[in-house]
Amino acid sequence: xxxxxxxxxxxxxxxxxxxxxxxxxxxxxxxxxxxxxxxxxxxxxxxxxxxxxxxxxxxxxxxxxxxxxxxxxxxxxxxxxxxxxxxxxxxxxxxxxxxxxxxxxxxxxxxxxxxxxxxxxxxxxxxxxxxxxxxxxxxxxxxxxxxxxxxxxxxxxxxxxxxxxxxxxxxxxxxxxxxxxxxxxxxxxxxxxxxxxxxxxxxxxxxxxxxxxxxxxxxxxxxxxxxxxxxxxxxxxxxxxxxxxxxxxxxxxxxxxxxxxxxxxxxxxxxxxxxxxxxxxxxxxxxxxxxxxxxxxxxxxxxxxxxxxxxxxxxxxxxxxxxxxxxxx
Amino acid sequence: xxxxxxxxxxxxxxxxxxxxxxxxxxxxxxxxxxxxxxxxxxxxxxxxxxxxxxxxxxxxxxxxxxxxxxxxxxxxxxxxxxxxxxxxxxxxxxxxxxxxxxxxxxxxxxxxxxxxxxxxxxxxxxxxxxxxxxxxxxxxxxxxxxxxxxxxxxxxxxxxxxxxxxxxxxxxxxxxxxxxxxxxxxxxxxxxxxxxxxxxxxxxxxxxxxxxxxxxxxxxxxxxxxxxxxxxxxxxxxxxxxxxxxxxxxxxxxxxxxxxxxxxxxxxxxxxxxxxxxxxxxxxxxxxxxxxxxxxxxxxxxxxxxxxxxxxxxxxxxxxxxxxxx
Numbered sequence: 297x298x299x300x301x302x303x304x305x306x307x308x309x310x311x312x313x314x315x316x317x318x319x320x321x322x323x324x325x326x327x328x329x330x331x332x333x334x335x336x337x338x339x340x341x342x343x344x345x346x347x348x349x350x351x352x353x354x355x356x357x358x359x360x361x362x363x364x365x366x367x368x369x370x371x372x373x374x375x376x377x378x379x380x381x382x383x384x385x386x387x388x389x390x391x392x393x394x395x396x397x398x399x400x401x402x403x404x405x406x407x408x409x410x411x412x413x414x415x416x417x418x419x420x421x422x423x424x425x426x427x428x429x430x431x432x433x434x435x436x437x438x439x440x441x442x443x444x445x446x447x448x449x450x451x452x453x454x455x456x457x458x459x460x461x462x463x464x465x466x467x468x469x470x471x472x473x474x475x476x477x478x479x480x481x482x483x484x485x486x487x488x489x490x491x492x493x494x495x496x497x498x499x500x501x502x503x504x505x506x507x508x509x510x511x512x513x514x515x516x517x518x519x520x521x522x523x524x525x526x527x528x529x530x531x532x533x534x535x536x537x538x539x540x541x542x543x544x545x546x547x548x549x550x551x552x553x554x555x556x557x558x559x560x561x562x563x564x565x566x567x568x569x570x571x572x573x574x575x576x577x578x579x580x581x582x583x584x585x586x587x588x589x590x591x592x593x594x595x596x597x598x599x600x601x602x603x604x605x606x607x608x609x610x611x612x613x614x615x616x617x618x619x620x621x622x623x624x625x
Numbered sequence: 626x627x628x629x630x631x632x633x634x635x636x637x638x639x640x641x642x643x644x645x646x647x648x649x650x651x652x653x654x655x656x657x658x659x660x661x662x663x664x665x666x667x668x669x670x671x672x673x674x675x676x677x678x679x680x681x682x683x684x685x686x687x688x689x690x691x692x693x694x695x696x697x698x699x700x701x702x703x704x705x706x707x708x709x710x711x712x713x714x715x716x717x718x719x720x721x722x723x724x725x726x727x728x729x730x731x732x733x734x735x736x737x738x739x740x741x742x743x744x745x746x747x748x749x750x751x752x753x754x755x756x757x758x759x760x761x762x763x764x765x766x767x768x769x770x771x772x773x774x775x776x777x778x779x780x781x782x783x784x785x786x787x788x789x790x791x792x793x794x795x796x797x798x799x800x801x802x803x804x805x806x807x808x809x810x811x812x813x814x815x816x817x818x819x820x821x822x823x824x825x826x827x828x829x830x831x832x833x834x835x836x837x838x839x840x841x842x843x844x845x846x847x848x849x850x851x852x853x854x855x856x857x858x859x860x861x862x863x864x865x866x867x868x869x870x871x872x873x874x875x876x877x878x879x880x881x882x883x884x885x886x887x888x889x890x891x892x893x894x895x896x897x898x899x900x901x902x903x904x905x906x907x908x909x910x911x912x913x914x915x916x917x918x919x920x921x922x923x924x925x926x927x928x929x930x931x932x933x934x935x936x937x938x939x940x941x942x943x944x945x946x947x948x949x950x951x
Contacts, residue, residue: 464630565912605757609756
């Protein structure tokens with residue numbers, strides 16, 4: 297916390313992130329030095345973040361699970377290779393075995409109707425879930441954040457209208473609204489994705505807006521305005537970085553909620569259709585066999601959803617603890 | 626607050642409905658057999674040949690006056706189906722909420738009082754699973770285990786067939802059986818409720834435990850709790866009267882919000898347990914593109930959810946004297 301120390305360490309650490317240095321509005325030496333000095337405490341904070349994260353066992357567990365999931369989702373063909381020329385997201389079938397087979401060396405997690413390989417579905421399902429969640433959460437965060445930023449910073453009529461619109465979206469239970477929109481758009485994964493995007497942004501708008509309302513009262517915003525910064529620059533360079541931590545936490549946890557909703561809709565028959573490596577649909581397809589005692593078709597895909605959602609919840613919990621100024625001391 | 630939100634909800638559902646397909650079918654008993662004359666009459670009655678905002682006005686007029694269109698799925702006016710199916714869902718949701726609130730508050734309090742004990746750690750694991758587990762998977766697991774394997778639970782549905790002849794006054798099975806003084810039926814209704822209610826309340830319980838635990842921990846460190854202790858009050862009086870009452874304030878908000886998750890979860894729970902309520906019916910409506918049905922369900926759940934949160938605000942004002950209404 298010694299300011300002298302800060303300045304000393306700054307020149308050493310700043311080059312580590314060249315991206316930030318390039319962002320300086322002009323390349324004059326004075327400004328560059330300013331950026332370096334501004335960056336030093338941020339890097340120290342980041343290191344402290346990692347230190348705090350690594351201290352919490354649960355967030356480490358979340359990180360580990362997530363690393364495994366990302367690896368599987370990124371390189372599913374290393375675990376189980378799709379037949380050439382076939383849509384890799386379709387389960388491989390075998391017409392010769394109409395009845396499900398229990399787990400064996402050939403089929404680690406057993407097979408479903410007509411030899412649908414459950415292991416294949418679980419592995420490739422992670423890719424479907426991961427890309428689905430990233431697309432939905434990513435776009436919703438961008439859209440919701442921009443709207444919330446404008447709403448909170450501008451205030452007045454814009455804010456009032458925007459908040460009433462989010463009220464409407466938040467006053468219908470999300471699964472109900474998503475189901476209605478997905479039904480209107482058609483029974484496939486694409487329309488489920490659009491339906492989720494149409495609904496999910498409103499939560500982020502509310503969070504960011506609430507944050508900006510308190511952040512904009514800070515002296516540094518006044519200082520930025522006094523020094524002649526434009527509205528856009530104040531919003532994105534000053535208000536946004538100080539408002540985003542709660543959104544980051546919410547978005548992390550929502551990665552799980554989005555996948556839960558997607559799986560639920562597929563289970564109901566609206567999202568992915570039969571034969572796809574989608575976990576919710578696989579649970580649905582195995583349901584009838586499960587009731588007769590053939591457990592593997594339901595248990596493995598369901599476990600996959602549980603692990604996926606749990607990883608993001610653990611990480612979100614950890615992030616919240618790290619980013620909460622009350623908890624850091 | 627209530628009225629603008631509901632108007633907004635109606636605009637949104639109107640837009641979804643128009644995106645879903647031909648609005649004429651939402652007002653016909655038998656769209657396949659409808660004559661040209663009937664179709665023209667509907668178009669004229671609801672001004673379907675005019676711009677959307679005029680259509681919306683006539684549609685809203687119908688909604689306010691109880692004309693919610695005709696459900697293709699149940700072949701009758703939507704309002705009638707909603708009224709018929711509502712008690713089943715309401716009974717289930719009420720039992721689930723009662724379970725979630727009572728378990729959530731007591732377990733959350735205990736976990737906070739004995740922080741970092743084995744009980745606390747176990748609670749954390751269970752609540753983590755609770756917020757992460759897919760509702761439908763849990764339902765399928767419970768049904769397979771307790772009905773198909775162990776045969777402890779009765780078959781899916783609200784009540785055994787033998788009680789079909791018992792007169793129903795309210796369609797709330799628990800109330801009806803009590804009114805008939807039929808003890809067997811009461812027990813049977815409860816047995817049918819157990820698995821669906823557990824499935825439905827699991828996620829909400831986990832959320833309530835979490836918030837209760839954390840707000841309890843915060844309150845237990847407060848000065849007035851120390852004051853109460855230093856006055857020599859017994860520990861359970863301190864926890865119950867001084868700490869818990871204050872910790873309940875944030876919990877109440879979460880209970881209201883998690884009610885929305887409960888309404889969504891009812892769609893899945895009812896589908897799995899063949900519960901003849903709104904949730905199961907709405908899933909069918911969504912699959913068969915029964916636009917009037919989808920719209921009716923969406924409007925009704927939004928209304929219930931808004932009302933539930935209004936109730937929470939009222940409870941809030943009672944719990945926290947600093948909050949003044951109006």
